[in-house]
Amino acid sequence: xxxxxxxxxxxxxxxxxxxxxxxxxxxxxxxxxxxxxxxxxxxxxxxxxxxxxxxxxxxxxxxxxxxxxxxxxxxxxxxxxxxxxxxxxxxxxxxxxxxxxxxxxxxxxxxxxxxxxxxxxxxxxxxxxxxxxxxxxxxxxxxxxxxxxxxxxxxxxxxxxxxxxxxxxxxxxxxxxxxxxxxxxxxxxxxxxxxxxxxxxxxxxxxxxxxxxxxxxxxxxxxxxxxxxxxxxxxxxxxxxxxxxxxxxxxxxxxxxxxxxxxxxxxxxxxxxxxxxxxxxxxxxxxxxxxxxxxxxxxxxxxxxxxxxxxxxxxxxxxxxxxxxxxxxxxxxxxxxxxxxxxxxxxxxxx
Numbered sequence: 001x002x003x004x005x006x007x008x009x010x011x012x013x014x015x016x017x018x019x020x021x022x023x024x025x026x027x028x029x030x031x032x033x034x035x036x037x038x039x040x041x042x043x044x045x046x047x048x049x050x051x052x053x054x055x056x057x058x059x060x061x062x063x064x065x066x067x068x069x070x071x072x073x074x075x076x077x078x079x080x081x082x083x084x085x086x087x088x089x090x091x092x093x094x095x096x097x098x099x100x101x102x103x104x105x106x107x108x109x110x111x112x113x114x115x116x117x118x119x120x121x122x123x124x125x126x127x128x129x130x131x132x133x134x135x136x137x138x139x140x141x142x143x144x145x146x147x148x149x150x151x152x153x154x155x156x157x158x159x160x161x162x163x164x165x166x167x168x169x170x171x172x173x174x175x176x177x178x179x180x181x182x183x184x185x186x187x188x189x190x191x192x193x194x195x196x197x198x199x200x201x202x203x204x205x206x207x208x209x210x211x212x213x214x215x216x217x218x219x220x221x222x223x224x225x226x227x228x229x230x231x232x233x234x235x236x237x238x239x240x241x242x243x244x245x246x247x248x249x250x251x252x253x254x255x256x257x258x259x260x261x262x263x264x265x266x267x268x269x270x271x272x273x274x275x276x277x278x279x280x281x282x283x284x285x286x287x288x289x290x291x292x293x294x295x296x297x298x299x300x301x302x303x304x305x306x307x308x309x310x311x312x313x314x315x316x317x318x319x320x321x322x323x324x325x326x327x328x329x330x331x332x333x334x335x336x337x338x339x340x341x342x343x344x345x346x347x348x349x350x351x
Contacts, residue, residue, distance in 0.1 A: 003028050003067040020291065021314035022303050023349035025333055026067035027341050031058065034337040036083035036123070036324025038091075040105070044070055045335050046091055047342050050081045050323070059091070059107040064329040067344060070105075077107040082123040083324055085132060090146065092132050094121050100132060100144050111148035118142065122163045123324070129184070133170050135160025141172050141182060154186045162238075166203040173198035179211050179220075192224040200238035202247060204261060210247055212236030217249045219263060228263035238285055248286055248294065254279030256286060256296055256306065267310025271298040285325040287334055287347070295334055295347040297322045305347050314351070318343060 004027040028045075031053035038046045043064040049057045057079045060072035078095040085092045090110075091103040098118035102110040124134040131151050133143045137159040143152030158176030165171070169189055170182045177196030181189040194213035202210040207222030216232035217239060234253035241247055242258075246266060250256040254271040272279035280300035287295040293313070294306040303316040318338050326336040326345070333344040 003062075018350040020293070020305070020348050021351040022295075022305050022316040023346045024316065024318075025344040025346050027343050028060075028062050028067040029341045030060075031340070033340055034323065034342050035080045036337050037327060037335050037342055038084045038086050039064075039327050039329055039335075040086050040091070041088060043330055044105075045327075045329065045342065046084055046086055047337075048077055048080050048084065048093065050079055050096070052079060059103060059105070061105050062342070064331050064333060064335075064344070067342070072106065074107040077103065078109075082121065083327075085124050085126050087126070087130070087146070092124060094124050094134060098136065100124070100134075100148065102146070102148065113144055113148035114150065122160055125163055125165050127165050127170060128168055133163055133165060135163045135172050139174065141170060143170070152182070152184075152186055154180075154182050154188075156180055161197055161199040162201060164201045164203065169203075171201050171203065171209070173201055173211060177213065179209065181209075190220070190222070190224050192220055192226075194218050197235070200236065200249075202239040202241040204241060204245065208261065210239045210241070210249075212239055212249065212251065217247075217257075217259070217263075219261075230257070230259060230263050230265070232257075234281075237281075237283055240285060242288060250282040250286060250296070252281040252283075254281055254298065256282055256294065258294075258310070267308075269294075269296075269304075269306045269310040269312065271296075271300075271302070271304060273312075284322055284336070287326060287328050289347045290332075293347070295326075295345070297326065297336065301338070303345055303347075316345065 033051040035048040035050040044061040055075035057077040058073045059077035061070045101112045120137045122135045131143045131145045141154045158174030175197040195215045200212035209220040217230040219227040236251040247259045258266040280298040284297040292308040296304040301318040301320045305314040307313045323337040326334040
């Protein structure tokens with residue numbers, strides 16, 4: 001394990017407003033490819049591996065401020081391709097073979113469920129009752145409580161591409177283009193179709209659904225009637241509702257758009273300047289940054305700071321594509337897995 005701290009010089013105070021940009025604050029190296037990260041209590045970042053090191057997997061918690069270890073590294077943790085979900089000192093991990101386990105910060109396992117592996121899964125999420133929900137490529141949505149007991153098992157007719165929980169409803173999208181909302185009993189509240197594959201879903205406070213599809217972004221009302229469609233040049237892989245109730249949608253065309261809830265485009269930002277062919281796709285979820293800015297990562301391994309008007313204000317080359325989605329901690333740093341490391345990225349650095 002190696003931690004590199006990157007010192008960014010402080011600028012002298014001046015009367016003009018500071019120019020914000022991107023800086024790398026620290027890099028925590030792992031013995032093999034790092035899994036997508038999660039946040040823990042007391043400013044911890046939870047780090048696992050997606051590929052085996054010499055002693056298999058490991059778990060380490062590191063400090064948000066400097067990337068130094070708090071607990072671990074502890075060998076013997078399961079390998080995972082997905083970010084864990086964390087409640088207090090409980091870390092719920094979906095293993096690479098499709099089993100759910102609950103670990104503490106020293107990688108001690110409380111249970112492994114179910115008995116037979118479920119195969120590849122989506123990233124897990126917490127439901128309102130504290131259970132863990134996820135979908136599988138075999139076309140089912142599962143839920144397990146905090147002790148590993150099953151609470152949900154619903155077939156959805158296609159490999160599950162994403163999952164989202166709002167209130168007591170679990171939403172799932174599939175590679176066949178199906179979008180469902182499942183209540184706590186396992187009954188379907190919503191069942192609609194979009195251009196396959198469907199991936200990424202956002203839900204507004206009044207229950208409207210916004211779903212990525214092969215040809216753009218589509219919106220539905222709470223009972224599944226279509227409201228509008230925003231065509232795109234390639235598949236939209238994610239949608240995110242902002243605090244101001246605008247929408248972000250991003251995808252394989254290398255474009256991140258901000259829209260209002262009527263589908264009107266506020267801005268359309270490309271991962272490369274206009275006129276450059278084949279901009280790298282944007283797969284990772286974007287982040288809200290102060291000053292109405294957006295932090296994003298493209299598939300070429302660049303971090304992007306997008307201004308309120310959609311202009312690219314700064315970039316930072318990470319060297320390779322990130323793994324999974326970033327998370328933003330209490331200190332305002334974005335944490336993301338990049339190859340055999342976890343990086344702390346500051347989108348509000350003064351230039």
